[in-house]
Amino acid sequence: MSYARHTRGGAAVAALGHLAPWEAALIVNLRLWGEGPSGQAQIRREFAAALRDTEAERAWHDFDDLMRRIAATAPRPMVWHPVGCSSVGADECVFAHLVGTASAGHLGDAALIATLLVGAAHAEHVALLAGEVGTCARRLHQSPPDLPKRPGARLH
Helix, strand or coil: CECCCCCCCCCEEEEHHHCCHHHHHHHHHHHHHHCCHHHHHHHHHHHHHHCCHHHHHHHHHHHHHHHHHHHHHCCCCCECCCCCCCEEEHHHHHHHHHHHHHHCCCHHHHHHHHCCCCCHHHHHHHHHHHHHHHHHHHHHCCCCCCCCCCCCCCCC
16 A cells, blocks of 8 residues: 555545545544554554543554455555645545445445455455444544435435
8 A cells, every 4th residue: 555646546536624524534544554653553542542441452453454454455555645635535535435334334335335445355344344443433533324315315
């Protein structure tokens, strides 16, 4: 996984400021995780400051496991922007959408989204992990899961 704006998956498709706070924090954590041990330690400290010890350790383990699973099973390296960048890349957006969909309880859809990042054989497991990560991220930032939309509801 790496940063490259001109690499497939790195094209800017959104801005952090336009995302829900939990989604923006999730993308920043993705970027921190990709920086290696120093960034990963920062994520652990943030979890430890916001959660009880056992919850913080579980949150870290779930996030790290999700990232490692994606890195190990992706058909190509995932791409992200630098930590301080206000743009959101395509892979980052897919990651946030995966986590959001899974944590809202739509695991079938989340598994399909996961196939954009990992091989199909790993998609279901990644979707389950993403649900755990998203539930924690939403709780940390006080955001309830999306309400199910009625079939055929018009958005625009």
